[in-house]
Amino acid sequence: MINHKSGRLTVINDLGDTLECLCDCGKTTVVNKKYFNAGDVKSCGCLKKDTEYINLREKFEEKRVDGVAMHxxxxxxxxxxxxxxxxxxxxxxxxxxxxxxxxxxxxxxxxxxxxxxxxxxxxxxxxxxxxxxxxxxxxx
Ligand SMILES: [Zn+2]
Known part of the structure; x- marks a missing residue:
């Protein structure tokens, strides 16, 4: 499993049921092998944060289109x-x-x-x- 990739994660250690992964952001995280293989886990959690940030930005842009710059x-x-x-x-x-x-x-x-x-x-x-x-x- 070493060096397998899923999203931002690269497996650095096979621990049996779990895998130790290095995320592109530099953090390491341990994920369940089942979830990793199913493609359910794609980052240490930073990907979700980035997505939330993008959503926030989009909301902001929508408001701006309404004619008011909320900032x-x-x-x-x-x-x-x-x-x-x-x-x-x-x-x-x-x-x-x-x-x-x-x-x-x-x-x-x-x-x-x-x-x-x-x-x-x-x-x-x-x-x-x-x-x-x-x-x-x-x-x-
Ligand atoms: Zn990460």
């Missing part, structure tokens, strides 16, 4: 230079010229605002959350 709403927000929060901008009230903050998002090329916040932090935490819940496509 824009991740917590690792690039900070906006003027307010310190992405998707938050400053403005002044018309009459009293007081400083206020508004949150905004772009969905399908349209901009939506939620105004009237006293701090950028509030606009980001409350305003953006409100906008995302109201205007972003619902998660399937």
């Amino acid at each position: 824009l709403f991740s917590d690792k927000a690039r900070k906006d230079s003027s307010t310190g929060y992405r998707g938050v901008s400053k403005y002044y009230t018309r009459k009293s010229k007081e400083l206020r903050y508004r949150a905004w998002i772009t969905v399908d090329g349209k901009k939506y605002y939620k105004s009237g916040f006293l701090t950028a932090e509030q606009a980001y935490n409350v305003g953006r959350k409100y906008l995302e819940e109201k205007y972003l496509p619902k998660q399937k």
Whole structure:
């Protein structure tokens, strides 16, 4: 059985009922000979992880096609230079010229605002959350 291959696995040791295999990723793993011969086991487990990662990417791409780049709403927000929060901008009230903050998002090329916040932090935490819940496509 030595040097037999199944997917990413190469047999390096025949242990009787089981086989010690070297995976392409560098890990060794012990698999049941029956499963190996049936082609049920093709990696140390890393193949499954890669597949899950690809599925995640595909989901992400689907969302992007919906018109919204979801990565824009991740917590690792690039900070906006003027307010310190992405998707938050400053403005002044018309009459009293007081400083206020508004949150905004772009969905399908349209901009939506939620105004009237006293701090950028509030606009980001409350305003953006409100906008995302109201205007972003619902998660399937
Ligand atoms: Zn592996």
